[in-house]
Amino acid sequence: xxxxxxxxxxxxxxxxxxxxxxxxxxxxxxxxxxxxxxxxxxxxxxxxxxxxxxxxxxxxxxxxxxxxxxxxxxxxxxxxxxxxxxxxxxxxxxxxxxxxxxxxxxxxxxxxxxxxxxxxxxxxxxxxxxxxxxxxxxxxxxxxxxxxxxxxxxxxxxxxxxxxxxxxxxxxxxxxxxxxxxxxxxxxxxxxxxxxxxxxxxxxxxxxxxxxxxxxxxxxxxxxxxxxxxxxxxxxxxxxxxxxxxxxxxxxxxxxxxxxxxxxxxxxxxxxxxxxxxxxxxxxxxxxxxxxxxxxxxxxxxxxxxxxxxxxxxxxxxxxxxxxxxxx
Numbered sequence: 084x085x086x087x088x089x090x091x092x093x094x095x096x097x098x099x100x101x102x103x104x105x106x107x108x109x110x111x112x113x114x115x116x117x118x119x120x121x122x123x124x125x126x127x128x129x130x131x132x133x134x135x136x137x138x139x140x141x142x143x144x145x146x147x148x149x150x151x152x153x154x155x156x157x158x159x160x161x162x163x164x165x166x167x168x169x170x171x172x173x174x175x176x177x178x179x180x181x182x183x184x185x186x187x188x189x190x191x192x193x194x195x196x197x198x199x200x201x202x203x204x205x206x207x208x209x210x211x212x213x214x215x216x217x218x219x220x221x222x223x224x225x226x227x228x229x230x231x232x233x234x235x236x237x238x239x240x241x242x243x244x245x246x247x248x249x250x251x252x253x254x255x256x257x258x259x260x261x262x263x264x265x266x267x268x269x270x271x272x273x274x275x276x277x278x279x280x281x282x283x284x285x286x287x288x289x290x291x292x293x294x295x296x297x298x299x300x301x302x303x304x305x306x307x308x309x310x311x312x313x314x315x316x317x318x319x320x321x322x323x324x325x326x327x328x329x330x331x332x333x334x335x336x337x338x339x340x341x342x343x344x345x346x347x348x349x350x351x352x353x354x355x356x357x358x359x360x361x362x363x364x365x366x367x368x369x370x371x372x373x374x375x376x377x378x379x380x381x382x383x384x385x386x387x388x389x390x391x392x393x394x395x396x397x398x399x400x401x402x403x404x405x406x407x408x409x410x411x
Contacts, residue, residue: 084178084213084220089189090206100125100194103170111142116342117316125170126191131161131184135232135281139315139342140164143230144171147277147344152227155271157215157264158249160241162188164230165208169194176221178213180248181241185212214247216263221271229268229278233261235294238285258297265305274349278307281315283340289333295341303362307345308354315340 105124121127121136140163144154150172156164159177165188168175179185188210211220215231234241234250236257241250249260268278280302282295303309317338348354354361 084211084218086220087185087189087210087212089192089208089210103194105138105141108138108141110145111313114311114313115316116142116313117318119318125166125194127163127166128161128191131187134160134163137163137167139232139281140167140230141171143228143277143279143344144168144173147228147279148173153225154228154230155218155221155226155268156230157218157268158231158233159188159210160184160232162191162210165210166191169208173207175208176211176226177209178211178215178218180212180214180245182212184241185210215249216260216267218267218271223270224273226271227273227276229272231264231268231279232281233264233298235283235285254292254294254297258301261298262301262304265302265307268302269305269307269347272347274347275352276347277310278302278345278347279342280345281340281342283317284337286334286337291337295343299341299343300362300364302343302345306348306362308348308357309343309360310346311342311344313342313344315342 102124105122108122116139118136118138122138124137127137140154140156144164144167148154151174153174153176154164154168155176155178157178159165159179161184162177165175165177167173169192177185177188179188192208192210213220215233234248234257236254237250237252239250241248244251249257249264252260272278280298282298284294285292299309317340
């Protein structure tokens with residue numbers, strides 16, 4: 084991870100800053116979110132491909148954190164999440180594998196003055212060029228909220244074709260990479276805090292491809308508990324990830340995304356009350372086998388895997404961390 088000093092950048096955004104706050108904003112109260120006209124307060128804009136509406140991170144930040152807590156966006160893109168941290172008195176850490184994205188984020192963070200009363204000698208925002216799978220400058224259990232909007236495999240490619248960029252990966256490789264992203268998010272997140280992931284689906288050969296479900300599995304496999312499944316309605320979807328000829332089709336246009344909110348369990352927490360919100364496939368596969376062939380499952384009972392004996396696909400050797408949320 085290489086730090087970018089965003090305070091030395093001058094803003095290159097096209098539109099003028101008219102207000103640092105939205106004219107109207109009401110926190111979301113249901114599991115269906117819709118923002119037909121995305122916010123354009125401060126330096127927010129829709130120029131970066133695939134960036135999320137600022138209403139999304141603002142809702143997450145206000146619900147799941149308190150002032151001065153630390154928010155991490157490991158796929159920061161144009162800096163939407165970091166800007167909302169700055170405006171809402173949170174510390175923010177942004178990481179992106181594309182240097183050009185970090186340059187844009189640095190530009191968008193340059194408001195000309197501090198929007199909140201931070202100490203003048205303290206930097207509440209840290210920006211890095213780095214990989215979401217290897218957050219080697221962030222200590223374990225240091226983050227209070229992880230919020231990320233990953234690419235939807237290779238549907239929209241970002242950057243200059245960097246092979247390490249997840250948007251350059253086919254679905255199977257993308258899912259393997261997302262498993263590593265989930266493991267690293269789990270490591271840096273403090274116990275009993277939340278990780279939010281906005282992910283959508285696609286269609287191939289006129290058939291539905293549920294990318295979101297597969298990404299959900301990666302985060303549950305990493306040890307997270309599912310707290311919320313929020314449906315975010317998507318507007319102008321023909322201009323984003325579904326481009327088909329003609330005006331009528333024999334299928335439905337995809338007009339929603341999933342905003343999954345996961346919780347990292349506390350150390351030693353008993354999860355039996357949440358057994359329907361955690362990784363389920365070892366248990367369900369055993370149940371199916373029992374119904375299909377009771378004798379077979381009874382003969383293998385001694386070898387039945389437990390949750391504690393299942394190895395992680397991205398297991399790494401322990402790392403020693405220095406005090407503080409960043410290594411100096």
